[in-house]
Amino acid sequence: MAKRTQLIKPRIREILSHELPPELVNTLPKHWVQIGEVLILPLRPELEAYKHRIAEVYARVIGAKTVLRKGRIGGEFRETNYEVLYGSDTVTVHVENGIKYKLDVAKIMFSPANVKERVRMAEVAKPGELVVDMFAGVGHLSLPMAVHKGARVIAIEKSPYTFSFLVENIELNGVWDRMTAYNMDNRDFPGENIADRVLMGYVVTTHEFIPKALSIAKDEAVIHYHNTVPERLMPKEPFETFQRIAKEHGYETEKLNELIIKRYAPGVWHVVVDVRVYKR
Numbered sequence: 001m002a003k004r005t006q007l008i009k010p011r012i013r014e015i016l017s018h019e020l021p022p023e024l025v026n027t028l029p030k031h032w033v034q035i036g037e038v039l040i041l042p043l044r045p046e047l048e049a050y051k052h053r054i055a056e057v058y059a060r061v062i063g064a065k066t067v068l069r070k071g072r073i074g075g076e077f078r079e080t081n082y083e084v085l086y087g088s089d090t091v092t093v094h095v096e097n098g099i100k101y102k103l104d105v106a107k108i109m110f111s112p113a114n115v116k117e118r119v120r121m122a123e124v125a126k127p128g129e130l131v132v133d134m135f136a137g138v139g140h141l142s143l144p145m146a147v148h149k150g151a152r153v154i155a156i157e158k159s160p161y162t163f164s165f166l167v168e169n170i171e172l173n174g175v176w177d178r179m180t181a182y183n184m185d186n187r188d189f190p191g192e193n194i195a196d197r198v199l200m201g202y203v204v205t206t207h208e209f210i211p212k213a214l215s216i217a218k219d220e221a222v223i224h225y226h227n228t229v230p231e232r233l234m235p236k237e238p239f240e241t242f243q244r245i246a247k248e249h250g251y252e253t254e255k256l257n258e259l260i261i262k263r264y265a266p267g268v269w270h271v272v273v274d275v276r277v278y279k280r
């Protein structure tokens with residue numbers, strides 16, 4: 001892969017050096033993200049006038065059908081809303097760790113930086129256990145558990161559009177016998193005291209959902225609690241907040257593991273803590 005990239009970069013530079021002012025050639029993106037057949041390019045503002053041509057050249061040389069301009073991810077559904085620079089079809093199937101993820105890359109977040117966590121979830125799951133994924137997306141974290149470990153999964157996703165891909169992915173990966181999807185706000189999910197494992201793959205406001213996760217969990221269960229944490233509060237956070245809220249709801253906690261997923265913003269990290277909870 002690295003070798004391919006080394007060959008691609010000079011080729012792109014060579015083509016565009018005939019078309020761009022010389023001072024702009026050095027500002028061409030040196031890194032990009034490829035999800036299935038869709039490319040996400042970080043483009044600097046000074047390249048605005050040339051953005052469509054640049055996208056076309058990257059698409060042709062790398063071999064992508066569509067190119068998007070990297071932008072901000074935001075809102076309750078963590079939508080991307082990336083600008084389409086080249087091509088039109090933003091839906092693709094991305095294969096990672098033997099899992100087929102179909103998604104609309106222009107609208108739905110799929111972070112390459114979370115790959116380790118998606119792989120790790122396949123490793124920690126146990127055959128037959130019941131996993132409730134409270135923020136399922138297109139099955140980012142829970143498909144690997146159902147596919148590779150034979151875990152039973154209840155996947156809850158609030159956005160109707162993202163949910164439509166979640167349902168397709170359950171079919172695509174042949175796990176309809178053990179994975180069920182619900183299009184609802186996880187706060188309205190009626191299941192109580194059912195899960196061996198709960199996934200809380202969300203950021204910024206995840207702590208607000210801890211009481212619900214505890215009510216879904218069995219009296220003894222493991223919760224994978226993600227959140228964004230200012231660096232100055234680490235390493236005490238985010239476990240301290242989880243522990244406090246769990247205690248208020250009658251649970252003891254044991255921290256099993258803690259990992260940094262990625263930098264979320266300057267001075268803010270996306271962290272995951274694996275917590276074993278016991279009802280007192």
Ligand SMILES: C[S@@+](CC[C@H](N)C(=O)[O-])C[C@H]1O[C@@H](n2cnc3c(N)ncnc32)[C@H](O)[C@@H]1O
Pocket residue numbers: 076077078109114134135136137138140141156157158159162184185186187200201202203
């Ligand atoms: C950031 S994505 C993460 C996907 C995956 N869990 C991961 O960590 O890679 C979070 C997903 O949770 C969904 N979501 C947000 N609030 C929700 C809620 N209250 N109930 C169910 N789904 C929700 C969003 O629509 C989005 O698809």
